[in-house]
Amino acid sequence: MAEIQSLAKGLKILNLLEHSRNGMGTTEIAKQLSIDKSSASRLLHTLANYGFVEQDEHSTRYLLGPQLLTLGQHLLNRITLRDHARPYLHELVDKTGECAHLAIQAQRQALYIDQVESTAALRVESEIGTLSPLHCTALGKVMLAFGDCPIHDELRPFTHRTVTDPSTLAAQLTQTVNRGYAIDDEEYNYGVRCVAAPVYDHRGVLVGAIGISGPAGRVTLERIDDFGNVVKETAYALSARMGFDAGLQLTRAAQD
Amino acid sequence: MAEIQSLAKGLKILNLLEHSRNGMGTTEIAKQLSIDKSSASRLLHTLANYGFVEQDEHSTRYLLGPQLLTLGQHLLNRITLRDHARPYLHELVDKTGECAHLAIQAQRQALYIDQVESTAALRVESEIGTLSPLHCTALGKVMLAFGDCPIHDELRPFTHRTVTDPSTLAAQLTQTVNRGYAIDDEEYNYGVRCVAAPVYDHRGVLVGAIGISGPAGRVTLERIDDFGNVVKETAYALSARMGFDAGLQLTRAAQD
DNA sequence: AACAGTGTTGTACTTTTAGCAACATATACC
DNA sequence: GGTATATGTTGCTAAAAGTACAACACTGTT
CATH class of the missing domain: 1.10.10.10 (Winged helix-like DNA-binding domain superfamily/Winged helix DNA-binding domain)
Known part of the structure; x- marks a missing residue:
């Protein structure tokens, strides 16, 4: 050699x-x-x-030099997240029977970077690589609620359920933080409900979100809290897999 | 070469x-x-x-490969915002003749962590390690405008110019975002005007703010836009030095 | 089975690079 | 101040390293 x-x-x-x-x-x-x-x-x-x-x-x-930082971060955030997430997406599909997604934040939007389709007949089609707004999708709301990006853009409506009032959205985000998962109740596409939860990396920085989406007929409001907790727990397991340590945050807070 | x-x-x-x-x-x-x-x-x-x-x-x-991650992380831990910022603070002093500061957000306040004094006779004294309110300082307003921290506390007045009305402040913050820098027009200390701009890290997360402060007699309202642009550009250069890449988001979106 | 596509080895040619200087610049010490 | 020691950069040529062109092994496809 x-x-x-x-x-x-x-x-x-x-x-x-x-x-x-x-x-x-x-x-x-x-x-x-x-x-x-x-x-x-x-x-x-x-x-x-x-x-x-x-x-x-x-x-x-x-x-x-800084280039090492760029390359290192790049490696960390992209390559590992998607690879690590895949089994957890499958886990979500197995547990919920719905389609599972992984998204990261890009250009103030939610960028879908992976997807595992459910075997159910009625499934929600979606494409990897598409950008979706933050304010009316479950994955996007996770980024607004748990991330660091302020709401810059106008809250454009997509369905009659889309939240367009900033203070209503803010209240929703607070609620999202409290319960640990975000809900999209037909706010982007009619007939589709989504649930998503945050994924952190080893530094405790939000790196993305995973969630499920399915027809409103199956993802009912009665069952949505069960779905939410499944997603939340799976996202937490994925975060742990990424090296996230909940105790670390406390330590850091004490230091600063 | x-x-x-x-x-x-x-x-x-x-x-x-x-x-x-x-x-x-x-x-x-x-x-x-x-x-x-x-x-x-x-x-x-x-x-x-x-x-x-x-x-x-x-x-x-x-x-x-993983070695890039190792080196990148190493770099990250070693080099702090303060070390990076120092030459840029000097640059600000050179260009404006006023005192330059670096602050981060801590405990819902602006924590001054570095300072470079101007050589001018009339200079504003300030101490590293002090905490200042967010709503009436330029550095603090940067954090409110570009950061993720909602306005929790009451808007306590310090001078007769301190903005105490939340909606007035919100309007100011929108203005701040649009023009890229924040102004403190004798709102904290009489006779002192400040200008500040945001500093982002490699992930595009707001990590602090740098700015200048000087006597109102020198930092006049006529010249304040010039000062603002200098601060803004310097802060941008510092962000780039921290690994922030404005084009990164676009690149990422295009790839996936 | 032939084919188009990879990725990895040999080998001779030629280009690049290493080493030795000299030079420029900085710091320390009388 | 002047000398001495150390550092970082630049010409130059011998010499060694890298390149290109193959041939080869391997994979998946039609």
Whole structure:
């Protein structure tokens, strides 16, 4: 197996910088890796050009760059969430018999990134990759209620049940927080009710929402609290799978 | 400035993989970067050796690797908002000649966590670590306008200009969102005007605010829009430094 | 079974890179 | 201030590394 040595050296530099608190100088890095100062200098410039390292202040010491953060976050938020969520979506389908969805927030909307269809004959069709408004979908309301995005846009009506009054919506969101799951009662599509709950990552940051949606005839208002609790518990299990630790929040709050 | 080309290619692969949800194959990567399959293959092996990429399941497609997460997290823990903000506070002082501040939200108040004093003779004294109300300071208004915290407390007056009417404040906050910066026009301390703008982190979450404050004689209402735009742009640059990418949301939506 | 599509190896060619300087700049110490 | 020590960057050429073109192994498809 061939190795591209120049690349390997660059990667070694990154690993080296991880273990230094205040950054390292060109010479220091060169010594650690047993390469010449000039090589280290050129490697560092290349890394800096792509944002993988950064020169601190007076163009002296090098630190890890923001690009690593971008890539790392990207990895964390996208790849893991969807993969981890899949079995939980199946679990929801098994327990409720309805279609299950996973969404994240994007462009102030809810972006559906995964879906597991129920085997039931009457099922709600939906497409992965579509954007839906936040104020009238269960997944969207979860993001408004548990997330950090203020309500910027107008509350456009889609059905006669769509909540268009901000204070009514605010009250609903408070209720949503209290009960731990959000409801869409035919507010986006006639004949469709949805329930959704928040998914957190290891830092306790809201990363998405999972939920179910089904015809109002099956997802009745009498049963909706049972559905809600199932979704809530499943979402909580998924959060735990993502490394979320409820105790962590308390610790952090105490610190700040 | 010399560039190590092999290293650059490896880094380009990482950037490429960021924008693909399901990973990419060797051939696909090679085409995108206009390099040979064999080169791509060897570069990928090297990246994989150091954990920067990973082969998915049946040794076919490549994905971003866990090492990026490690480095990214490391960076995140190490570098704080305050460290990042400092040069930008200096920049504000240089450009405006006024005192610059950094604040975060804590306990429903604005907590001043850093300050850079201007060299001007008439300067506003302020102490790091102090808490100020949200409704009558520029930094606080930023948090109300761009953040997620509803207005809980009563709007206590500090000067005769303090806004105590909730709907007036709400209108001001809408205005604040539209123009991108907040103003405190002698609403907390007589003779002091402040301007502040929001700072976001890599996830697009509001993490704090930076702003300037100075005597009303220098920070006049005529000049306040100029100050505002300077603060806004500087805050935006700081956000970018924190990993915030305004285009990210669009990119994400397009991919899935 | 042939085919189109991957991904990984050999090998000779040629380009890039490493190492050695010199240079520029910064910091410390009499 | 001037010398000394250390650092970071830049020319230059030998030498080593990487590239391209194959051939090969493997998969799934028609």
